C-alpha cells in the first residue's frame with residue numbers, strides 16, 4: 121500500500137457535475153473527481169456502472185450531456201479537433217485489449233504513435249525513444265519480435281511501452297490486469313507504480329483486481345449509482361462498515 125502524500129497539489133483533471141445518459145439509462149448523474157499531479161487514483165465500480173464511459177468522456181471520445189471536464193485547465197468540450205489531438209498526446213491510454221498490431225514487429229508497433237505525433241525534426245530520435253520505452257518495461261530484447269511470439273503479460277508490457285513512448289503526463293488504464301494470472305497481474309501493477317515514480321505521471325486506473333488496487337492506488341473512489349459514492353485510501357475503504365463499500369473488498 122502506497123501512502124503517496126503529494127506535496128504537489130496541482131489538479132490535472134477536474135470533473136464537476138458530470139452527467140451522461142443513453143436514453144433513459146442515466147449512467148453518470150452528478151459525478152465529481154479531482155486528479156492531482158502524481159496521483160494513482162483507482163475507480164472502483166460494478167460492471168456497467170460507467171467507468172469506461174467516464175474515461176471516454178475524459179479523452180473526448182464521448183460528449184457529456186452536462187457538467188465540466190477540465191484537463192490541464194482546459195474544458196474538453198470546448199476544444200477543436202486539432203486541440204483535442206494535441207491534448208491526447210499528453211494523455212496516454214492503455215486499452216484492455218492492448219490493441220497491438222499483429223502484423224507489425226514490436227519496433228513498428230512502438231514507432232506508430234511517434235510517426236503520427238513527433239515533429240519531423242525529431243524523427244532521428246525514434247530508435248532511442250523506442251529502446252528507452254522498451255527498457256522501462258524490461259523488454260528491450262523483444263524489439264524485432266512479433267506480438268504473437270509474446271506471452272499475455274509481455275504484450276501488456278509492450279502496450280504500456282507504446283503508451284509511454286510519447287511521455288504522457290496522464291495515463292488512463294482500463295482494466296490493466298484483467299485476463300492475466302495473479303503473479304503477472306502483480307508484476308504489471310508494480311510496473312505501473314514504478315512508471316508513476318520514474319516519470320511523475322498522474323493516473324486514473326479502472327480495475328476490479330483488488331491486488332492491483334492495493335499495489336497501485338494512493339486514492340480510491342467508488343462509482344455507485346452514477347456518483348462518486350466514497351473516496352479514501354485502500355485501507356480506509358477496506359475498513360469501511362458501509363455495506364455498499366464492503367462488497368468490493370470481500
Ligand SMILES: Nc1ncnc2c1ncn2[C@@H]1O[C@H](COP(=O)(O)OP(=O)(O)OP(=O)(O)O)[C@@H](O)[C@H]1O
Nearest residue numbers: 141142145147165166167168169170171172173174
Ligand atoms: N455507446 C453507448 N450507447 C449506449 N449505451 C452505452 C454506450 N456505452 C455505454 N453504454 C451504457 O453505459 C453503461 C456503462 O457502460 P460502461 O462501459 O462505462 O461500464 P463499465 O463500468 O466500464 O463496465 P465494465 O466493468 O463491464 O467494463 C452501460 O449500461 C452501457 O450499456
Ligand SMILES: [Mg+2]
Nearest residue numbers: 171172173294
Ligand atoms: Mg469498462
